[in-house]
Amino acid sequence: MATIKSAISLSSSSDRPGRISGEVHVIVGPMFAGKTTALLRRIKSEVNNGRKVAMIKSSKDTRYAIDSIVTHDGMKFPCWALPELLSFKQRFGDDAYEKLDVIGIDEAQFFEDLYDFCCKAADRDGKTVIVAGLDGDYLRRSFGSVLDVIPLADSITKLTARCELCGKRAFFTLRKTKETQTELIGGAAVYMPVCRQHYVNGQVVLEAARRILESHKVRSDSYLEATSVV
Structure with a gap:
């Protein structure tokens, strides 16, 4: 009986109005499928809706720009280029991070800590995380941790x-x-x-x-x- 009461109490307290609730959205596909374009469109839509956003890409990707995410057709958005995701909060600043609503991650296959970051950002911190990356490598095998976050996702888009x-x-x-x-x-x-x-x-x-x-x-x-x- 005590266990049932505890469960009811926990459920009631977690459903109170104002409870932080995050989301994870995943965009996957082969190269040249428009993953980054879809990500930037979503991010710009969030900005237009008054939400505060930040973009992250792997510091390994320096093809077009070091401090910007750039699509193959030239769309551009400023970003943080990082070697790992879990360092983002410290580098961005605790106060600034708390005010963030949405975090976009491009070329997500290069981040080994993708799963842990998405869990913490969405489940604990209430952020909307939008992930874009390759679901497979050139051998059609799982690439990085992108497929690992599928069980966390609110939505999955295959381009x-x-x-x-x-x-x-x-x-x-x-x-x-x-x-x-x-x-x-x-x-x-x-x-x-x-x-x-x-x-x-x-x-x-x-x-x-x-x-x-x-x-x-x-x-x-x-x-x-x-x-x-x-």
Whole structure:
């Protein structure tokens, strides 16, 4: 009886008006699926609604800018570039952190402490956390801790790209180069989105990728030669 009363008391106290309640939203997909674009749109919507936001990305990603999140088509938003997420509160400042409503995390696959951070930020601190990242690597295996936060999520959005070889929906990321390490940061020169058929037909895809790269190189060399002549 005492246990039942304790449970009822705990339930009643936790449901009082004003109780802090956080959220976790996850955006996944292959490269070039628009994950960062979707994240920035959501963040800008939160800003327009008067909520205070902060953006975080991995300090490993320096492709476009060090202190900004930048999409492949040029959208930009200032951010904190960090080696790990659990250092964010201290670096941001306790008072400033308390006033935050929303935290966006881009390239989430690079953060080993993603699960712990989402738990603390949403469950304990009442923050809305929006996570964007790759759900799989170039071998179609789980990448980092992104899939680990699925059980925590209030919503999950799976985006697709367009297969670079046939135009169908692309669910996978193909690496064009010979490197085999899991973490190899790069853009269109290193990766392409592909459909299942063109992923499975690996040798055909790789040969097509080499032709595309060679075509880009030829056009680039021709441009440089023309420029030097002028």
